[in-house]
Amino acid sequence: MEVLNPHCGVHRDARGVVRLTICNAGSLNILSSAVTNGVREGFEKLAKDPDIRAVILAGQSEKSMIGGADIKEMAKLDQKSAEAFITQLRDLCEAVRKFPAPVIARLPGWCLGGGLEVAAACDFRIAAHDAMFGMPEVRVGIPSVIHAALLPRLIGWGRARWLVMTAENIDAPTALAWGLVDKVAPQGGLDAAVEHTVKALLECGPQALRSQKALLRQWEELPLTESVNLSVGVFGQSYLTGEPQRLMQGFLDRKR
Template identity: 30%
Template sequence: MTAPFILRATQGAVAVLTLNRPEVLNAWHAPMRAELVQALDAVEADPDLRSIVLTGAGDRAFGAGQDLNETKTFDPDRAELWIGEWERLYDRIRSLSKPLVVALNGTAAGSAFQVALLGDIRIGHPGVTMGQPEINSGIASTTGPWIMREMIGLARTIDLTLTGRMMDAAEAQGMGLINRVVAKEEVMPAALALAAELAAKPPVAMRLNKARFREVTEAGFRDCLAAGVRNQREAYGTGEPARMMEQFLAERARRKANA
C-alpha cells in the first residue's frame, strides 16, 4: 500500500499537515497536490480545528519544488492541466478561513517556496534556504513572480526570478518572507505555539480578515494563472523544458555518483 503523501495529526485545535515524500525532498507530484487539497478541505470543514501548521517530512527540506520526473514528459495539453492542478491547490490555500502557519525545516524551492508564501506566517531556522530556481530547469514562472511581487516588490522579484538564486534565512527574513527565525529544534514548537495562539482568536474576525486579504490579491492571482497556461503551453511546445529538465536531472545524478 502506498504511504500517504500528506501526514495528518492534531494537537488541540491545531491541525498539523506534513508533506511526506522525504526521499525526494518532498517534491510535488499530482498525488501529493491532490492529497493536500483533500486534507485542507477536511480541516476547513472541522469546527474543532481552528488553525493549521504545514511542514515537510525529514530535516532537509520543506519542499524541493516540482518533481521534474513528472513534468519532463509533459506536452502543451498536459502542461495546461498541470496549471489547473496548481490553481486548485493555491485557491484552496487562499480560501481557508483558518490561519496557516508554515514551519520551514530546510529548503523551500520553486512551488514549495510559493506554497510557503501563501501561508499566513512562516517560521524558519538559520539553515533555511528559499527561492525561485525554476528557470534553471527550463520552467517559466508566473505564480511565483505574482506572489513575490505582492510581498517584496518588482525589483527583488525580477532578481529572484531571472537569476534563480536561493536566499539564506537572514536575507529572506530581511525581506519579510520569513517572519521568525529560531533554532532548528525550535521551529515546530514555535509553529505549534503560534498556531495555538491564532486558534484562540475570534473566528469570525479571523475569517473576515483572511477573506479580505484574498480579495485584494484576487485579480493578480487570476491574471498569473491565465499567464501560466499561455506561457507553459508555449514553452512545452518548443521542447525546451524537457531538454533542460533532462540536463538538470543528469547533472544531479552525476553529482550524487561523485559524492
C-alpha cells in the first residue's frame, strides 16, 4: 500500500481499481480535521489520474469505514471554528461526489453522522450483514448538515426525517429496504460483494461511466427538461472517445 499522507493509503491493482484506506484514525476511523483533510487530499490527487476505473473507500479496521466526526474536537469549537470544521468535511464529501470515476463505499460495522454523509456522497454503498447506520447529531446538540442533504434524494423525505430527527440507528436489512445501501453482503462476504460490483463496472466503457456519473450529478441539480436536453450533447460527445464504435462492434461481432 502506498501512503499518500498519514491518513490516506492507496493500493492500485493492474485493472486500475484503487482501494483508498483511511488510516491512523482510531479503531472506528473517526474524522478529525487532520483525517478529513488527509482523505480529501488523497481523492483530489487521484482525481487527476484518467486511468483509474473505480475507487473502493475503506477503513483500516473492520469496525467501520467512518464511524463519524470527532466529538472530542467538536466539543471545543465555537461558531467560527465550527464552520471551518464542517467546511472541511463538506470539501471531503464534494471530493468524493465529484470524483470522476465511480466510488464504492465498503461499509462494515458502524456508519454514523459524518461517516454516513461521506457514504451518501459515494456512488455505491455495500454493507456488511451486521452494519449499523445512524445520524446521531441532534443528540449531541448539533443538526445534521452538508451532505445529509443527499439523504432525502436517496431514501425519501420521511425516512430522512426519521434518521436526522430521532437519531435512532437502523440495521443493514432496514438500510437496504430503505434504499440507503445498495447491497448487504452475507457474513464474511463483504469483499466478495464489493468485487462483484467492481467487476460489473469494469465491463462498462470507462469514459462512458465517467460521463454517466457527471450526468447524474447534473440531474440532481437541474429541472427535468434541462436534464433531458443537456444529455443530447453528452450523447454525441461520447462518440469522440471511440468507445461506442469499439464496444458496439464487439457486441455485433459476438452476435454473429
